[in-house]
Amino acid sequence: MKELSRVKPSIKILSDEEIKNIDRLSRDILTKVCFICEDEEAVAIFAGGGAKVQADGKLVYLTDKMIDDAVKASVPAVELHGRGGRSPLHVGGDNLYFGTTGFATNYLDFETGEYRQSTSEDVIEVMKLCEQLDPPDYILPSVGATDVEPDYADLYEIKAGMLYTSKHIEAQAKDIVNARKIIKMAEYIAGGEENLKKAPFFSFLVTLTSPLHHRSDSMQLIIESAKYGIPLFIESGPMAGATSPVTLTETIALANAELLSSIVLAKLVKPSAPVIYASWARVINMKNGNVSVGCPEFGMLRIATTQMGKYYNLPTGGGANLSDSLALDHQLGAEQCATSLLPALSGINMAQGMGLLAGMNAVSAETMVLASEVANYVKRIKDGIGVDMSCEGFDLIKEVGPRGDFISTDHTLTHFRKELWGRTIFDCSAVKGEKRHLETNVIKNAIEKKKKVMSKYKPIEVPAGAEAALEKIIRG
Structure with a gap:
């Protein structure tokens, strides 16, 4: 199956205008409020780059140009x-x-x-x-x-x-x-x-x-x-x-x-x-x-x-x-x-x-x-999600048809590991008569997985001595 595109979810909380406003506020803090720098070498480097340093040698004011150049x-x-x-x-x-x-x-x-x-x-x-x-x-x-x-x-x-x-x-x-x-x-x-x-x-x-x-x-x-x-x-x-x-x-x-x-x-x-x-x-x-x-x-x-x-x-x-x-x-x-x-x-x-x-x-x-x-x-x-507009998906659905199943198809065998996430400790067992649901299975599974993976640890290669x-x- 050839994927033509992959649709990925994303989220934002700031608009472009809000980002610019925060950038300006940050620059005002650095150029008008200043920051304390306790290191003499760093103060000298800031000063050499164009920063204003107050007489006590610790209060540093940057310039917009310094910020622009760094970015x-x-x-x-x-x-x-x-x-x-x-x-x-x-x-x-x-x-x-x-x-x-x-x-x-x-x-x-x-x-x-x-x-x-x-x-x-x-x-x-x-x-x-x-x-x-x-x-x-x-x-x-x-x-x-x-x-x-x-x-x-x-x-x-x-x-x-x-x-x-x-x-x-x-x-x-x-x-x-x-x-x-x-x-x-x-x-x-x-x-x-x-x-x-x-x-x-x-x-x-x-x-x-x-x-x-x-x-x-x-x-x-x-x-x-x-x-x-x-x-x-x-x-x-x-x-x-x-x-x-x-x-x-x-x-x-x-x-x-x-x-x-x-x-x-x-x-x-x-x-x-x-x-x-x-x-x-x-x-x-x-x-x-x-x-x-x-x-x-x-x-x-x-x-x-x-x-x-x-x-x-x-x-x-x-x-x-x-x-x-x-x-x-x-x-x-x-x-x-x-x-x-x-x-x-x-x-x-x-x-x-x-x-x-x-x-x-x-x-x-x-x-x-x-x-x-x-x-x-x-x-x-x-x-x-991979979005594919080739004929493969349509041909498969046509072949299986109404009331068919896809579990036994080669297509499922070929693609399920890539398409479906495989859990290792999260439980998705069916409901049963005993009180298994009262147990904290994820904790037991986490303990078992920890022991399993630790038993397989092999020393990494480092120089002798x-x-x-x-x-x-x-x-x-």
């Missing part, structure tokens, strides 16, 4: 490489990839039914599980190594990624010292600096502080990554009602301003620096003061920030597949689906959050399995 220097797609023969992820256009995020410090252990502090062993086990599940398409360590000294925790989390997965890794560095160690570790695994630069198998996550406060560590990480050519996943996560105005339009504008100023810095350092525009703009729960990521506004903000990123012709990313629930229950499933589907239909390229629950404060392996099922469910919707070599770099 013009940006590219609509970034390639993220893996290892072991994996095809690179083409982040841009209409492509959708689901990934993990972190670094939660609580682990929900389904063997005991209790929460506990996460450990470096949990980091390794979750990394192995993520290597086996599909998706995630890329991996940011989702669980923290709380049994390691805080100054080294980020390094041990990335070490686990380098040793136990061949998928693209997103790294977060505590400071520039650790960022350079991560680069050195990656050079060792890649077989040298030139090999790493040709196909960087990791990117750096840069988290910004709202409102309008650029920390020294985040600015240094942008500068170092841009110089080296390592892809940058820059995200802004203002909280409506707390670190941004409670009104969503102004929250979107603030997040956009913070992202634009960071992209300006990266492009001033190196115009070809690969940058992904991402946002975790969210809301605060006015009843208890907790951050909420399972609410409808979280998904709505993902649509809007994705539209803003695409307005600047940038690859996009942000939070998705998340829940505020404390358990693997109906709430978790509903919120995972909603916070996955809305960003996906908006055209987001990198949707990350798989495996997290309890408002991003915890991880469980079974939740990761459910998140993978939800992600594939959403990917199928995103893939749309890699663990000792990485340990030496970490502690050096």
Whole structure:
């Protein structure tokens, strides 16, 4: 069957005029309100590019031209490489990839039914599980190594990624010292600096502080990554009602301003620096003061920030597949689906959050399995419907005729795997007499699938003595 076109669903929340208004508001923030920059080198780079810096050397005012030049220097797609023969992820256009995020410090252990502090062993086990599940398409360590000294925790989390997965890794560095160690570790695994630069198998996550406060560590990480050519996943996560105005339009504008100023810095350092525009703009729960990521506004903000990123012709990313629930229950499933589907239909390229629950404060392996099922469910919707106007479909219907069936045709056998989504843990059994419907089958299925995929894990190929070599770099 020859497909002439494929109809894919999409969703928007901002009109073209509203996007332009938010862009203008963001520019007014950067040119008239200013932002604080704690890093002297970054301030000097901004000033060298035409920014006005006040006498104290920390308050920076950009110009419209600086923003325009940075946007013009940006590219609509970034390639993220893996290892072991994996095809690179083409982040841009209409492509959708689901990934993990972190670094939660609580682990929900389904063997005991209790929460506990996460450990470096949990980091390794979750990394192995993520290597086996599909998706995630890329991996940011989702669980923290709380049994390691805080100054080294980020390094041990990335070490686990380098040793136990061949998928693209997103790294977060505590400071520039650790960022350079991560680069050195990656050079060792890649077989040298030139090999790493040709196909960087990791990117750096840069988290910004709202409102309008650029920390020294985040600015240094942008500068170092841009110089080296390592892809940058820059995200802004203002909280409506707390670190941004409670009104969503102004929250979107603030997040956009913070992202634009960071992209300006990266492009001033190196115009070809690969940058992904991402946002975790969210809301605060006015009843208890907790951050909420399972609410409808979280998904709505993902649509809007994705539209803003695409307005600047940038690859996009942000939070998705998340829940505020404390358990693997109906709430978790509903919120995972909603916070996955809305960003996906908006055209987001990198949707990350798989495996997290309890408002991003915890991880469980079974939740990761459910998140993978939800992600594939959403990917199928995103893939749309192939519209074919050839004679094949008509001829088949004519051949079978009235009151016939299509289950036994070669056409069904040929096309059903591509056309129909195949579930792995969601239950669609028929109604039976026993009280089977009272059981939480999806939890049992998730546990069974986790055990099955983990039993098939095979160590990835790394240089001999890699663990000792990485340990030496970490502690050096």
